[in-house]
Amino acid sequence: MGGNSPCASCKLLRRRCAKDCIFAPYFPSDDPHRFAIVHKVFGASNVSKMLQELPIHQRADAVNSLVYEANARVRDPVYGCVGAISYLQNQVAQLQMQLAVAQAEILCIQVQQEPMILPSQPPQPAATATGIMDEKSGFGGLLHNNVLPAQYLNFASSSNVTTTHVDSLKRESFLGHDMVS
Numbered sequence: 576m577g578g579n580s581p582c583a584s585c586k587l588l589r590r591r592c593a594k595d596c597i598f599a600p601y602f603p604s605d606d607p608h609r610f611a612i613v614h615k616v617f618g619a620s621n622v623s624k625m626l627q628e629l630p631i632h633q634r635a636d637a638v639n640s641l642v643y644e645a646n647a648r649v650r651d652p653v654y655g656c657v658g659a660i661s662y663l664q665n666q667v668a669q670l671q672m673q674l675a676v677a678q679a680e681i682l683c684i685q686v687q688q689e690p691m692i693l694p695s696q697p698p699q700p701a702a703t704a705t706g707i708m709d710e711k712s713g714f715g716g717l718l719h720n721n722v723l724p725a726q727y728l729n730f731a732s733s734s735n736v737t738t739t740h741v742d743s744l745k746r747e748s749f750l751g752h753d754m755v756s
Contacts, residue, residue: 580592580604581604582596582598582599582602582603582604582610583598583602583603583604583606583607583609583610583611584596584598584599584602584610584614584619585598585599586604586607587607587610587611587614588614588619597623597626597627598610598619598622598623598626600634600635601626601634601635601638602638609642612642612645612646612649613638613641613642613645615645615649616644616645616648616649617641617645622641625637625641626638643656644656647659
């Protein structure tokens with residue numbers, strides 16, 4: 576700011592704000608808390624050294640990162656923003672587990688609700704002599720003729736194992752909350 580109104584750092588440090596003050600473009604006088612928290616965590620001297628080592632076009636991003644990390648360090652002095660990242664990663668993993676359990680339950684319900692129609696005649700071969708599937712002999716033809724592909728028949732016979740596994744997953748506890756409905 577140089578002259579008229581000292582920047583937030585010069586005001587906090589009670590010094591005269593020079594024209595070439597490295598803090599002035601990034602810590603305006605109308606937001607003193609921004610510099611105060613960075614100064615508390617990193618120190619004015621360290622921040623000044625970091626900014627002087629960076630090219631001018633990267634300094635604004637560096638200041639924003641310092642402010643973010645300083646705020647995170649005030650909330651969590653040990654881990655800072657790494658603690659927040661770790662917490663969010665754990666939350667994502669738990670939600671992915673819950674989604675997998677829900678998808679498995681949906682699949683079990685769909686398989687149980689589909690009528691098992693056994694073929695009255697043996698299914699046609701799935702491939703022609705050239706090895707290319709056509710519409711009538713491929714899986715599409717089997718589904719349209721009310722014949723289930725072999726993978727459905729195999730899954731239906733092992734559905735007790737799948738249901739047992741899903742039930743055991745539902746009983747697992749996520750963050751102290753029991754998943755059993």
